[in-house]
Amino acid sequence: MTGGRGLCGRAIVEAAKRSGQWEVFTVARSYSLEERHVVHDLRQPIARNRDSFPDSVDAIIHAAAQVDQTDDTFDVVEANTRAAYHLAEFAADVNCRQLVHLSSVAVFGAPTLGEVVVEDSPERPRTPYGLSKLLAERVFESWLADYDSLLQLRLGYIVGEGMGESTLIRRLARARVAGERVQLVNPEDTRIQFLDADDVAAICLAALDRCLSGTMIAAGRERHSIEDIWRMIAGAIAGQSEVTRANAPELAYDTHYQTMALERAGLGQFTPFSATIGKAVADLRLQAA
Numbered sequence: 130m131t132g133g134r135g136l137c138g139r140a141i142v143e144a145a146k147r148s149g150q151w152e153v154f155t156v157a158r159s160y161s162l163e164e165r166h167v168v169h170d171l172r173q174p175i176a177r178n179r180d181s182f183p184d185s186v187d188a189i190i191h192a193a194a195q196v197d198q199t200d201d202t203f204d205v206v207e208a209n210t211r212a213a214y215h216l217a218e219f220a221a222d223v224n225c226r227q228l229v230h231l232s233s234v235a236v237f238g239a240p241t242l243g244e245v246v247v248e249d250s251p252e253r254p255r256t257p258y259g260l261s262k263l264l265a266e267r268v269f270e271s272w273l274a275d276y277d278s279l280l281q282l283r284l285g286y287i288v289g290e291g292m293g294e295s296t297l298i299r300r301l302a303r304a305r306v307a308g309e310r311v312q313l314v315n316p317e318d319t320r321i322q323f324l325d326a327d328d329v330a331a332i333c334l335a336a337l338d339r340c341l342s343g344t345m346i347a348a349g350r351e352r353h354s355i356e357d358i359w360r361m362i363a364g365a366i367a368g369q370s371e372v373t374r375a376n377a378p379e380l381a382y383d384t385h386y387q388t389m390a391l392e393r394a395g396l397g398q399f400t401p402f403s404a405t406i407g408k409a410v411a412d413l414r415l416q417a418a
Contacts, residue, residue, distance in 0.1 A: 131156045131171060131216065132193030133163075136292050137231060137284070137329045141190055144330035154183055156193070171212035175219040182219065188227035188337050189220055194265075197258060209261035213268040226277040227340065229333050230269050234285050234346060235259030240384045242318070247387045248283075248344055266344070278340040282332065285348030285386050289326030290408045297321075297355075301362050302410040306417045310371045316356040318381040322349035325400035325408070332396050341394060348386035350399055361406045366417050 130145070132138040133155030145151040154165045161168075167181045171193055175182060195208040213230075220228055237246050238253040254260040266281045273279055292299060304311050324347055332347060353361075359372070391397050407414075 130154065131189070131191045131212075132231075133157060133166075134159070134161065135192055136287055136289055137326050138192040139291060140289060140326040140330040141192065141333050144327070144334055148334060151188075154186075156182075171215055172208055174215050175222075182223075184223065186220070186223045186225045188229070189216065189225050190229045190231070190333050190337075191216055191269075192231045194231075194262070195258075200257060203257065205257040206261045206264065209258075210264045210268065213265035217268055217272045221272055221275050225275075227337055228269060228276055228278070229280045229282060229336055230266065231329070231333075232266055232281050232283045232344075233259065233262045234283050234348065234384075234386055236263040236266070236283060240382050240386075242381060242383045243385075244383075245385045245387060246346070248346055248390050276342075278336070278342040280336045280341050281344040282329075282336075283344065283346045284324065284329065285346070285384065286321055286323050287326050287329060288323045288402075288405045288409050290411065292326075292409055298323075298358065298362065298406065298409050299413075301359060302366060302413045305362055305366045305368045305370050306413050308369055310373070311359070312373045312375055313355050313359055314375050314377055315381040316359070316374050317354050318376075318378070318383070320352040320354050320383045320385075321358075322352050322384050322386055323402055323405060324349045325405040327408075328399050332391070335394075335396055339394075343390060345390040345394070346386050346388050347391060348384070348388055349402065350388070350397065351402060352383065352385060353402060358406075361403060362410060365407055365410050366414050368417055 130142055133142045134157055145153050156167045156169055158170045169178045195205050236252045236254050236259050238255045254263050
């Protein structure tokens with residue numbers, strides 16, 4: 130498991146351990162007290178640190194990535210492509226037969242109002258991050274003959290315990306706790322699909338269990354407006370905030386990712402968004418209380 134300390138990574142590691150079916154190794158650049166943890170920067174060849182890695186691996190879930198949608202330099206492309214290449218080399222070296230790569234809907238480019246995106250929609254990444262995820266997919270596909278199954282899971286917006294402080298949900302929740310003024314921009318027109326990190330974990334483990342292959346979009350089934358999100362946060366956290374609303378049509382966007390491949394595979398049962406919001410703001414709710 131790479132990226133085992135990230136939002137999805139933590140959920141996957143915990144679910145895998147609970148299942149009792151897997152002996153889980155994690156890989157990250159930073160030290161961890163977790164058992165079977167390997168300290169390694171995947172931008173460097175694994176061969177340089179080979180003795181720290183297990184000699185045999187049945188499956189790899191690759192969640193590690195440099196995620197920065199604001200960085201417009203080549204650094205993100207280089208970092209994520211190198212990591213994929215070195216991991217693919219390692220997988221071949223240890224005869225790993227199954228690989229799940231957590232990719233991103235960023236490979237499709239920025240969503241536009243009225244656009245419906247499906248698995249075979251054109252790939253037009255507009256950011257270095259989106260390009261890096263598309264190139265990482267191609268790297269793993271170049272080793273396709275070595276795998277029994279390769280699943281490229283293009284994730285949408287993920288929510289859960291431990292999500293980043295810069296995300297929309299956490300920023301709105303912090304403002305609610307502090308009683309700060311909140312401005313909702315395009316509160317009805319901008320709509321976003323959210324998927325629970327625990328649902329990502331369930332999909333990944335089911336994919337390994339069933340040897341699922343292909344490219345699938347994983348995004349929440351419902352599209353929630355900014356107004357919906359604020360109402361749920363306000364309902365979850367006690368407090369008072371002055372709320373203003375503004376329209377900026379040029380900034381509005383509407384994510385409409387369809388998950389047909391997941392539905393066909395019977396993996397379209399998702400956590401209700403109200404429960405997902407609760408996980409994401411649980412610590413702030415306690416703080417407000």
